[in-house]
Amino acid sequence: MGGKIAIQTTRLAKSFGGNEVIKDCSMCIREGTIYGFLGANGAGKTTMFKLLTGLLTPDFGDVEILGENMLQYRDKMLSQIGSLIEAPTFYEHLSAYKNLEIHSEYMGVEGFGVDKALKMVGLSDTQEKASSKFSLGMRQRLGIARAIIHKPKILILDEPINGLDPMGIRAMRELFLSLAKEYGITILLSSHILSEIEHVADKIGVIVNGTIVCETDLAPIKAEHKNSLEDYFFTIMSGGNSYDKTYEIRT
Numbered sequence: 001m002g003g004k005i006a007i008q009t010t011r012l013a014k015s016f017g018g019n020e021v022i023k024d025c026s027m028c029i030r031e032g033t034i035y036g037f038l039g040a041n042g043a044g045k046t047t048m049f050k051l052l053t054g055l056l057t058p059d060f061g062d063v064e065i066l067g068e069n070m071l072q073y074r075d076k077m078l079s080q081i082g083s084l085i086e087a088p089t090f091y092e093h094l095s096a097y098k099n100l101e102i103h104s105e106y107m108g109v110e111g112f113g114v115d116k117a118l119k120m121v122g123l124s125d126t127q128e129k130a131s132s133k134f135s136l137g138m139r140q141r142l143g144i145a146r147a148i149i150h151k152p153k154i155l156i157l158d159e160p161i162n163g164l165d166p167m168g169i170r171a172m173r174e175l176f177l178s179l180a181k182e183y184g185i186t187i188l189l190s191s192h193i194l195s196e197i198e199h200v201a202d203k204i205g206v207i208v209n210g211t212i213v214c215e216t217d218l219a220p221i222k223a224e225h226k227n228s229l230e231d232y233f234f235t236i237m238s239g240g241n242s243y244d245k246t247y248e249i250r251t
């Protein structure tokens with residue numbers, strides 16, 4: 001796929017107390033595409049997303065967002081990014097509308113606006129209900145609404161399907177596809193489950209023990225492994241060992 005590069009990392013590394021959690025991690029995502037970031041629990045997905053959004057500083061390597069160095073231009077780049085990383089926190093006593101209104105004022109850009117963002121995630125009818133009374137799925141939707149409200153160029157969502165029911169999963173899938181197709185937003189989604197991302201991703205990156213071991217356009221792999229796509233990626237996720245049905249993803 002052609003097009004400009006939205007996100008590029010080069011040989012990123014990050015340790016916590018001598019434990020190297022991200023190693024030699026290079027990732028490349030083109031503008032307007034959807035990238036599925038696949039890895040077992042503990043592989044390093046959330047840490048990578050924190051490095052991409054400037055919540056953590058790498059020990060080594062570079063992060064480039066829309067052609068600019070993230071470390072150097074963090075504040076400028078953050079206005080172009082929407083993100084949902086780990087469980088979102090809100091003003092618990094306030095409604096979804098009020099939470100988004102406050103965030104929107106803080107971001108200082110028109111973007112989609114509160115009503116449209118609520119509609120996009122299916123929370124239009126929550127009215128005055130305090131967000132403390134929201135289900136996990138509703139909180140996740142509100143987190144996504146907050147991430148997209150300023151119409152960012154790049155959307156980074158860490159395990160966004162968490163807590164959603166099957167209908168919610170389908171609705172989010174359609175939302176992600178429309179954000180990419182209609183608005184040209186570049187989307188980076190993580191999951192430890194292939195089926196959550198394979199229906200939307202143009203490209204998949206697989207992280208194993210802190211290193212991206214495989215980065216590939218999905219269409220040719222889908223064509224080649226029609227009936228065994230899950231086995232194909234499972235083998236890569238489990239560190240390239242031949243597929244073992246007793247293997248369990250660490251939780």
Ligand SMILES: Nc1ncnc2c1ncn2[C@@H]1O[C@H](COP(=O)(O)OP(=O)(O)O)[C@@H](O)[C@H]1O
Nearest residue numbers: 016017021039040041042043044045046047048
């Ligand atoms: N702040 C931290 N301090 C120490 N270890 C951490 C910290 N954050 C993450 N880790 C470790 O880094 C590894 C990768 O974690 P994480 O990025 O959360 O993985 P994932 O999101 O893929 O489940 C895990 O072994 C985790 O325990």
Ligand SMILES: [Mg+2]
Nearest residue numbers: 045046047158
């Ligand atoms: Mg995580």
